[in-house]
Amino acid sequence: MTPANGSILEARDLCLRFGAVEALRSVSLAVQAGSIHALIGPNGAGKSSLLNCLSGFYRPWSGAVLFQDEDISTARPPMRSTLGIGRTFQGIQTYPSMTARDNILTGFHSRMSGGVFAALFRTPALIRQEEAFTARAEEIIAFLELEQDRHRVVGDMSYGLRKRVDLGRALATDPKILIMDEPMAGMSPEEKGDLARFILDIRDHFGIPVVLVEHDMDVVMDISDRVTVLEFGEVIAEGPPERIADDERVITAYLGAAEVAV
Amino acid sequence: MRPTGVYFENFAAEARVLETRRARLWLVALCILLVALPMLAGPWLLGQLTYAFITLIAVYGLFVTVGMAGQINIAQSAFVGVGAFSAAKLSGLGVPFWLVIPAAALITGAVSVLFALPAARVRGFYLALTTLAAQVMFPIVILALPMSWLGGLVGMPVVSPDLFGLSLGGPRGFYWLALAFAAAATWCAFNLPRSRLGRAMRAVHDNDTAASVMGIPVTRIKIEAFFVGALFAGVAGALTAYFLQFVTVSSFTLFASVWYLGMLIVGGIHSPLGPILGVAFITLIQEGLHAISNALLQSGSNIGGGAVFALSSILLALCILIALIFEPRGLAHLWQTAKTTFRLWPFPRN
Numbered sequence: 001m002t003p004a005n006g007s008i009l010e011a012r013d014l015c016l017r018f019g020a021v022e023a024l025r026s027v028s029l030a031v032q033a034g035s036i037h038a039l040i041g042p043n044g045a046g047k048s049s050l051l052n053c054l055s056g057f058y059r060p061w062s063g064a065v066l067f068q069d070e071d072i073s074t075a076r077p078p079m080r081s082t083l084g085i086g087r088t089f090q091g092i093q094t095y096p097s098m099t100a101r102d103n104i105l106t107g108f109h110s111r112m113s114g115g116v117f118a119a120l121f122r123t124p125a126l127i128r129q130e131e132a133f134t135a136r137a138e139e140i141i142a143f144l145e146l147e148q149d150r151h152r153v154v155g156d157m158s159y160g161l162r163k164r165v166d167l168g169r170a171l172a173t174d175p176k177i178l179i180m181d182e183p184m185a186g187m188s189p190e191e192k193g194d195l196a197r198f199i200l201d202i203r204d205h206f207g208i209p210v211v212l213v214e215h216d217m218d219v220v221m222d223i224s225d226r227v228t229v230l231e232f233g234e235v236i237a238e239g240p241p242e243r244i245a246d247d248e249r250v251i252t253a254y255l256g257a258a259e260v261a262v
Numbered sequence: 263m264r265p266t267g268v269y270f271e272n273f274a275a276e277a278r279v280l281e282t283r284r285a286r287l288w289l290v291a292l293c294i295l296l297v298a299l300p301m302l303a304g305p306w307l308l309g310q311l312t313y314a315f316i317t318l319i320a321v322y323g324l325f326v327t328v329g330m331a332g333q334i335n336i337a338q339s340a341f342v343g344v345g346a347f348s349a350a351k352l353s354g355l356g357v358p359f360w361l362v363i364p365a366a367a368l369i370t371g372a373v374s375v376l377f378a379l380p381a382a383r384v385r386g387f388y389l390a391l392t393t394l395a396a397q398v399m400f401p402i403v404i405l406a407l408p409m410s411w412l413g414g415l416v417g418m419p420v421v422s423p424d425l426f427g428l429s430l431g432g433p434r435g436f437y438w439l440a441l442a443f444a445a446a447a448t449w450c451a452f453n454l455p456r457s458r459l460g461r462a463m464r465a466v467h468d469n470d471t472a473a474s475v476m477g478i479p480v481t482r483i484k485i486e487a488f489f490v491g492a493l494f495a496g497v498a499g500a501l502t503a504y505f506l507q508f509v510t511v512s513s514f515t516l517f518a519s520v521w522y523l524g525m526l527i528v529g530g531i532h533s534p535l536g537p538i539l540g541v542a543f544i545t546l547i548q549e550g551l552h553a554i555s556n557a558l559l560q561s562g563s564n565i566g567g568g569a570v571f572a573l574s575s576i577l578l579a580l581c582i583l584i585a586l587i588f589e590p591r592g593l594a595h596l597w598q599t600a601k602t603t604f605r606l607w608p609f610p611r612n
């Protein structure tokens with residue numbers, strides 16, 4: 001429809017309602033290739049709703065979602081995951097009874113093969129495939145520094161580690177873009193620092209752009225290339241972090257008068 | 263936890279179930295004992311063990327559906343029944359034994375998919391009701407069909423199996439047969455968790471919303487969980503038919519389904535070791551009760567079979583409750599904990 005303008009994932013005029021609540025009112029967003037794009041706004045602003053529309057978990061009432069200039073508005077979540085839209089979740093959504101490595105291996109599901117027969121009789125083809133994908137899972141484990149915990153059951157892990165496993169599982173889907181909903185909520189400053197480093201590495205080493213929702217303004221200012229501010233389901237500002245930090249509307253709407261005074 | 267000094271040089275070695283040389287030696291010793299047992303034991307013990315092996319196969323099926331994929335199934339006994347009637351019918355039509363077993367498994371699998379199609383769309387309580395419906399429908403359907411099809415109320419006789427002219431009908435031959443199938447089922451049950459399908463089942467069990475977003479086809483995996491569980495049930499059913507040499511609907515009751523579930527829960531629903539420990543434990547309790555009641559009868563007391571039946575039900579309920587309250591991960595987890603404690607001794611765990 002439009003010429004490629006360097007944006008990899010785009011939302012156009014998304015509207016979404018839950019009963020009387022208008023979660024999104026004509027929201028547009030364009031994520032540039034190779035960038036970290038932060039989404040900020042007060043509670044209930046519609047940030048998660050927007051991410052869920054991007055990953056296909058919510059179906060917007062109107063508007064379109066474009067991925068690499070193709071309209072994917074009708075694609076369901078597993079399809080979008082296969083296309084290359086990876087995501088991590090708000091809160092803890094890992095598989096608690098499985099080990100860290102098995103959690104990550106599930107991310108390879110759509111790129112592995114083999115059904116009931118191979119699984120029951122452990123065919124040579126399956127063994128070869130398991131070895132190849134275990135090696136790839138180990139690369140992710142090394143990147144996320146999870147070596148000590150690869151065989152630990154995720155349900156027994158700390159919050160920060162579980163979020164890291166969640167990220168590893170998302171990376172295993174071989175994403176072309178990564179969507180993260182409040183990855184740092186509830187983390188200690190050390191854990192936040194680690195995760196910020198991983199997110200920067202994901203952009204720089206893997207070349208994967210990241211869209212994330214984050215409440216910690218220090219983190220947002222430090223790592224993001226672009227910031228979009230939502231309030232009551234509407235975009236009230238958008239631009240590089242320096243400009244957002246000085247924007248009058250953002251300061252009054254989101255940062256709050258108290259923080260301006262400090 | 264592993265003993266020290268055990269390390270791996272490649273991922274295939276790491277994926278092995280038996281990690282140490284000693285564990286492998288123990289397994290070999292156990293196999294030799296089980297294979298040699300007919301030389302040492304009488305027909306009564308062989309019969310009991312044969313029946314336990316068949317039960318184990320059915321409980322492995324539940325391990326897949328309930329333990330791995332988290333889809334509650336209280337119709338496993340009906341699925342065993344489908345396998346048994348398929349085997350009886352096929353062998354009656356002259357199909358050779360070695361073909362009857364896989365055919366019965368596949369027929370049972372197909373029937374389970376019929377139920378799984380609606381069942382995969384509901385959860386928890388409603389799923390339990392759907393599978394309960396399958397259990398209730400089983401005798402109704404068999405009895406409603408013409409007598410000449412599946413024997414109706416009377417049931418069907420089954421000729422004893424032979425393999426290329428070699429009769430497997432005697433207690434010894436059939437013991438070995440059941441042992442071979444139980445061993446194969448054990449191997450399959452230990453393979454499944456180490457595969458793409460097994461991990462997908464676990465993912466669906468743990469968090470099906472996340473699984474669906476991560477590219478796992480949840481409905482399909484649920485249906486496959488029922489299908490695989492029913493494959494095991496089909497094999498167990500076919501063996502039951504050959505073992506009893508007769509099939510009737512009254513052998514495949516809701517009660518048996520609950521016993522299967524109880525064995526799985528007591529043994530541990532998340533480990534393939536669970537079914538082995540659960541079947542062994544519950545079978546021992548049942549046999550203990552029988553022995554006690556026989557002794558009572560002989561001493562002239564007037565406790566009837568009904569009381570024993572009631573008592574064994576109460577005991578099963580107690581076992582399940584104790585397991586759920588004190589060790590929801592079952593005997594399998596107790597066993598792992600004990601091993602770890604032993605290896606770390608005198609240091610505490612954790």
Ligand SMILES: Nc1ncnc2c1ncn2[C@@H]1O[C@H](COP(=O)(O)OP(=O)(O)OP(=O)(O)O)[C@@H](O)[C@H]1O
Binds near residue numbers: 018022048049
């Ligand atoms: N599944 C749902 N059903 C009903 N209402 C919903 C649902 N999801 C979101 N909403 C509503 O839509 C609005 C936007 O919610 P959303 O979760 O997108 O906000 P958010 O910006 O992510 O907030 P937070 O910072 O608390 O995560 C809220 O008023 C919320 O109550």
Ligand SMILES: [Mg+2]
Binds near residue numbers: 049090
């Ligand atoms: Mg949110």
